[in-house]
Amino acid sequence: MRIVHIIDNLYRAGGAQKMELLFAQLACANGIDLTVVSLEDDRPHATIKAELAQAGARVQVFSAKTLLDPARLWRLAQFLRRQKFDVAHTNLTYANIVGVLAARLAGIPVIGGLRNAGARPDRHQQTRHRLETFTLRRLAAAIMAVGHTTAQAHQSRLGERPIHVVQNCVVLPRLPAAAERAAMRAELLDDPDRPLILSVGRLAEQKGYPDLLAAVARLRSTHPAAMLLIAGEGRLRPALEAQIVEQRLAGHVRLLGMRRDVPRLLSAADLFVSSSHWEGLPNAVLEAMAAGLPIVATSVSDTPRVVVDGSGLLVPPKNPDALAAAIDTLLNNPTRMRVMGA
Template sequence: MPFTNAFRKMNEEKNTALSSSEGTRVLLFIQLLELGGSETQCVELARRLAAEGYSVTVGCLRAGGPLRKKLLESGVRCVVFPVPGTLLRPYAILQMLKLVAFIRRERFSVVHTNDLYSNLFAIPAAWLARVPVIVSSRRDLGRWWWYTPARRKLLRRIQRFSTRVLVNSEAVRQELITRDGFAPERIVVVHNGIDTERFAAARADREKLIPGTSANDKLIIMTANMHTGAKGHGDLIEAARTVRETCPEARFLLAGDGEMRAFFEEQVRTAGLARMFIFLGHRTDIPQLLSCCDIGVLTSRSEGLPNAVLEYLAAGLPVVATAVGGVPEIIENEVHGLLIPPDNPGALSTAILRLMKDEQLRERLGKAGRERVETRFNFSRLLASVKRIYEKRLSSSGRRQVIPARSFHRANSSHGNLHL
């Protein structure tokens, strides 16, 4: 008996030390690691959690992407469960079972999904694996083609398997309560974070970074994908007609890419505005680009909490933005920027011209905007909020152990293809 007790005590001390050194095991899941708002937030959260001592893994549905390198440089492991096409195919179910086995084998205490498709794929897997803390996410208002009534109902049912639903704005929270019937106490608002120092310190030579521009040009930038018309590129192009009449020195920079780029390029040519617009495509040097610009613009018709606005403000730019979704949670009109209604090229051109003509206004808004993001939208606040969600739920759940994946032996034994 003494020997048995000593042996048990030795094992307990060993397990305690091992648990302390490894930290809480967290699986963050995202559809892909391409450049994008949700993807950037996920990667930054993973890096910062790892720096805090958490044992972090990032899972995704597609291999590759420019953000993968950033994770690997930070020592964060990446795994992929490839699902080409729809999630309704048998192959997707097989990948989900592999994920269940992976979660059980790795003994994750937290599974945190970060976008629509990771919600649909990883939340059921985490629930089957009996993970103590399952955090799902909603980062937009659901104003695009996917959100049919039947699909909204399906997503709502799946997200009810999660212990908490994390949203990035009060606007999204209200949408989930009023339209989807979520209980208010299950939803937690955690605003996006921004690396303010990275943007404040950025410097670049304008003429080298953006060929075809000069020191006399007034550069107005919009960073947004071009997958649909929802970002309002057409409104900006229409507003540029009016801006040209008063300020011919204005140049519009469009950073981002997508299926509709050719359509917008043709729209610019047809309007006779080719000299005013520069299509930059995908860029990884956004801080340097913004350091060269005079005004930042957001013309979206729907948003959750746009990273683009946070980046403009962090760079000290005066901002014109549509008052949609969580944008008014970032910008108080006339204090941190100028808010305008969506789908209104006339209001957009008026606000742009007002900034171009008033240097003092530009300086005042730029300074106030930078102070706003430094105090309210930094990654320290985001990280502290997310850690509270994890640890509070882990404490209440008693950190229950997951069940060994005996019933998923075959899926478990074929995991060699999971690492990127």
């Protein structure tokens, strides 16, 4: 079977890109012929392209200066037609517009993918939102979402079109030996006995990191040794760095930037926190749970479907006080943390 996946970009280490790589590894290992098309030129960030190639997928780039560039649309449609793919699958907004249009021009059935319950689009996003609604509602052969809340959030704009829920998944990691965990903690902390809190995600408004930093500021008096590490990169880095200085958190928070060794970070952590304002089905939370970590997460989208009683604590979004209280509760009870992560 020949499948083409079309995605906005491959340089952001977000959930869509992680799922793309996981699908490639599983699909190619089972004899599926997979091509991944990126709609942005990702040459400065070639890591995931190399990993896709290692998995057995081919990667093609069809970049353009504007979303609906007719030359790009024609080239992509011609490529899809020549390759004679059996099915196309699009991921993220640009791909749900350009990829669906190109696949239909090429005569290939296309499945549109929805990944976030999402915030209400602002005026700059309205045009893209309307275009995506048209392509998915009128042109896609089928529509899938990563979670039930995501499907519900988009149902009204897609009319009577059914939205099929195919949830994100993770591969269970190998649990690290005690010596590996100790070595990683020694690398990350000045004192390996400090409580280590981890969060993973893009430095974007969606992830609610200002709330998490504010929560850590509230914890300084009760847990002065606690250290928060945030793995991820994004345009909010300058604002978060300024907040760290303003709230005197330099000894309590570190921004690690983009990391390709998240499993090692998870193996070293004591607690995982997700402060998102919205999600689909968060890969980062699933990966942390698979690594055996207790969770503090905001009760957004499908997170309450996976973080259930006994595996973590849920708090309202945009509420630093509630985040701080939940983290405080678990740091004060190491036995409960171990049971949650078991």
